[in-house]
Amino acid sequence: MPRFITELKRTHTCGELTKADLDKEVVLFGWVHNRRDHGGAVFIDLRDREGLTQVVFEKDVLPEVHETAGQLRLEYCVGVRGKVAARGANANPKLRTGEIEVHASDLEIFNRSEPTPFQIEDRLETSEEKRLQYRYLDLRRAPLQKALMTRARVNHLTRNYFTESRFLELETPFMVKYTPGGARNFLVPSRLNPGKFYALAESPQLFKQLYMIAGFDRYFQIVRCFRDEDLRLDRQPEFTQIDVEMSFVEQNDIFDVMEGLVCRLWKEVLGVEIPRPFQRMPFQESMTKYGNDKPDLRFDLPHIDITELVRRNGGGGVPMLKDAVEAGGIAKALRVPASMSFSRTEIDKLEEYVKGMGAKGLARAKVGEAGDWTQSPLAKTITPELRQSINAACGAQAGDLVLFQFGKPSTVHTVLANLRVHLAKKHGLIPEYGSNGQWRFLWVVDPPLFEYDEEAGVWAAAHHAFTRPHDEDVQYLESDPGRVNCHRYDLVLNGFEIGGGSIRLHDPAVQARVFKAMGISDDDARSKFGFLLDALKMGAPPHGGIAIGMDRLCMLLTGAESLRDVVAWPKTQKGTDLMTGAPGEVETRQLRELYVKSTHEPR
């Protein structure tokens, strides 16, 4: 028998043989995905990343090969040589290769497999904990193989797209100087510089700007970023960005380039045409109507701001509303149409749900035929005037349910934003996961430059300190920082922020005023960003850019339920790797060498 690999080379993958290949002598390599042993005939589904092919071993034809085939078990890694034969009436329409099968003449078992901890099936039947522990087995499953293949394709298409348009793929360091603000950095102790630390870059932000100042004009990079923050379904501590920066551009130029990329990806990967230009929405409108800056526009259910109505009606006879608004809070309503009827129990569950987000409760009102309210803690005392105003503002009809939140703006927004999506999922307006074939891209634009940091009592950069304010707002930098909007933009898809960027502030004079408004002294600014401030003074071109969350984009593109399904080797919610056990302990000797001492005794 000729030897596989050295003499018999692979001729095809397991996903490509069709009736066009009848009678061909082929060599396949792969894993035993399924076996059906009938005694005289053994059927094997051979699997590689491209698909499945049925291989048949018959006792009558070649007893020795049939004998070896009898030893095969799931996940054995094998090589097969044989002839492609038609399956005729026995064709399997579920398989791409179902019209044919391979009649084996040679079989080599490269490696046996112990029974795997879980079965390698397309259907998800295993806890995520086990999947992560044996990630290399989980990655054998077709859905994950497809997801990673899509991811590879996105990388490839992205490189082509940018390279075609004069962009240069340039690299930036991972080990950088710590700069305050923004996400927590992972720190790397420096052995050569006792007591000092590198930070792992949370993004290439400053370096890509310096590339512009250096004259590279158009930069992109598919780059890993690191952030030491708590994990979520769509957040991993290390993740990949499609990072872009361009000189001599305004916001619309960036949008053009990025819409071009996204449309190409959706066309090439899904065969879907996305209409351009993408919808745009001011930040303020997004907050008012949806409570956050990443609204899912696949359904409506907008929030109604009733703060002004409450104020105008002097509280409208409801002490809770009155107090909340007088204390500087806001009041908002969410109208749930009668068609989405909720039982009392379900509403109580919703109340528990919102309490978990810091809500004090979930005031509600069932709207009657005459616009009256029942089943409501507000109904008894509210003035008819305020009730009618709210009904009108919400467009409430008989049978509708109106839900309320009032108090601190950030809590009201968070609660109602999540509630809106929660209700939509519960009523099938959008699926629990995936796109439902609806792709609602949106640019959220013109947010405020500063956010008021209540704890610190200062204005802080909402994005980063180098975002360009709107020219017409620059005059308010000192007098009213809160009303200064800026050239920043987020790309949103179906309720996920998949990218964000800004036009940068390249004017040193305005830059100085921004720092001042943030309470950062010249000395402070110098010590933190001195190199960039210097650079901005030496002929920095107008420039701007954006970064796309590549993992999130792949998650949405593939319909994955979580980022972990498009990341090959993800971390758990506590940031651990269940396969390798990272992070792990190290010897005291290693720490000493780094001039580092742990204050925590590991258990």
Next chain:
RNA sequence: GGGGUGUUAGUUAAGCUGGUUAUAACGCCGGCCUGUCACGCCGGAGGCCACGGGUUCGAGUCCCGUACACCCCGCCA
């Protein structure tokens, strides 16, 4: 730091208001089977019910704590 859900054979699950020997499917082992493709049939092995306390005559089941996983809030310019 906070809220929620979960943890029972290798895997996925069932196990009611506490009660005698903890079920099933798939996988695994042995046997039979030449057209299966979720192959079928017969037989078998396999369990610190996550861990630690408590209540009780008696705990997989009730209570408290811990760990781990997942979802969310905070956090993520």
